Amino acid sequence: MNSTVKPVRWGIVGLGWVAVDFVGPAMQKSPGSEIVACLGSTPEKTKAYAEKFNVARTHADLHALMNDPDIDAVYIALPNAMHHEAVLAGAKAKKHMLCEKPFAMRADHAREMADACKKAGVILRVAHQIRMDEAVTRAREIVQSGQLGKVVEVTLERTSAMPPRKTWRLDNSQSGVMYDVGVHLLDLVQYVTGQKFVEVSAFTNPDRRDGHADDTFTVLGKLSGGAHAQVRATREVPQGQNNLLVEGTEATLVTSPLRWAQEHIVTVRDKNGATEERFVASPAYEWQVQAFEQELNGMRGNLPDGDDSAYTVAVTNAILQSINERRIVAVVP
Numbered sequence: 001m002n003s004t005v006k007p008v009r010w011g012i013v014g015l016g017w018v019a020v021d022f023v024g025p026a027m028q029k030s031p032g033s034e035i036v037a038c039l040g041s042t043p044e045k046t047k048a049y050a051e052k053f054n055v056a057r058t059h060a061d062l063h064a065l066m067n068d069p070d071i072d073a074v075y076i077a078l079p080n081a082m083h084h085e086a087v088l089a090g091a092k093a094k095k096h097m098l099c100e101k102p103f104a105m106r107a108d109h110a111r112e113m114a115d116a117c118k119k120a121g122v123i124l125r126v127a128h129q130i131r132m133d134e135a136v137t138r139a140r141e142i143v144q145s146g147q148l149g150k151v152v153e154v155t156l157e158r159t160s161a162m163p164p165r166k167t168w169r170l171d172n173s174q175s176g177v178m179y180d181v182g183v184h185l186l187d188l189v190q191y192v193t194g195q196k197f198v199e200v201s202a203f204t205n206p207d208r209r210d211g212h213a214d215d216t217f218t219v220l221g222k223l224s225g226g227a228h229a230q231v232r233a234t235r236e237v238p239q240g241q242n243n244l245l246v247e248g249t250e251a252t253l254v255t256s257p258l259r260w261a262q263e264h265i266v267t268v269r270d271k272n273g274a275t276e277e278r279f280v281a282s283p284a285y286e287w288q289v290q291a292f293e294q295e296l297n298g299m300r301g302n303l304p305d306g307d308d309s310a311y312t313v314a315v316t317n318a319i320l321q322s323i324n325e326r327r328i329v330a331v332v333p
Helices: 019-031 045-055 062-066 078-093 105-118 134-145 177-193 284-296 307-327
Strands: 008-013 033-039 073-076 094-101 122-128 149-157 197-205 218-225 228-234 246-249 252-255 263-269 274-279
Touching: 008 019, 008 062, 008 284, 019 033, 019 045, 019 073, 019 284, 033 045, 033 062, 062 078, 073 078, 078 094, 078 105, 094 284, 105 122, 122 284, 122 307, 134 177, 134 252, 134 263, 134 274, 149 177, 177 197, 177 218, 177 228, 177 246, 177 307, 197 307, 246 263, 252 274
Parallel strands: 008 033, 008 073, 073 094, 094 122, 149 228
Antiparallel strands: 149 246, 197 218, 218 228, 246 252, 252 263, 263 274
8 A cells, every 4th residue: 555645444334243253353454444433322332443443533422423523434233224314414524434234225215315315425335245255256257258148047045053133233224144144145236237126026944924033035037137136145054055046048057055164166067068167265344444445545445335235225124025015027227
């Protein structure tokens, strides 16, 4: 990094495990970032985070943090339903923002948030860090180059066995595996293919209609280029494949597991046989932080902006409607 460029001075709001275990350490590792202020759900949590990461200032409320003149950008890692208020407050205070996924719960809120940031002239990006993985970006290059021919089918899954949910993650209106993990996959299908979801059908276990936060989420969708997409996220399968499969009229691309592996393999099979490319698993959170730093220096990266993310929120809203009504639903931006 150019030594004449000052580090991005970060404020962090929402001090849960992602901010503690992943994003905070990623910011500490980067010479282009500095955590200068934080705000947690309790004074005790705020103090503990400040001590752990050597943060100079703590704030008592969102307004104070957003209006801190020594903050350049804010990382928002609040409970999902609180993103709307925080992003609007950041836009009003003219702070650049990296917002955790899901961007918003409602499509109209997402549109309002994206438009507010545009009007304020601030950079807004959403933390779909899986986009940063080198194997994923290579798969995207191959698919969008036309090497596979016309894309016919996309399959993507992400599985794990997680401990019981706590606190707000028990609330199915803002949590469940659909919001915890599924939104990453919806974003990735669109990112890799360059196509948007236009119709979706979905169901969950437990059934969201019974008021439960789901542990398994399955979607069948149609993309704007005509391809079909199957997306599955689950907390109930500890030994899943966790891979991406893109089938085209000329060739098929498949990755090795994109989770719990030190190496990722991208394989393309066509009429001449199979070719492999191998990649060391990428430090996605560190690269996400660096990508945001570059955004502030005028270099557009591959994190989704407000418009991209508002569309993904419209997809999740259509999925919820499909679950509730047990039918195929068109995505309405």
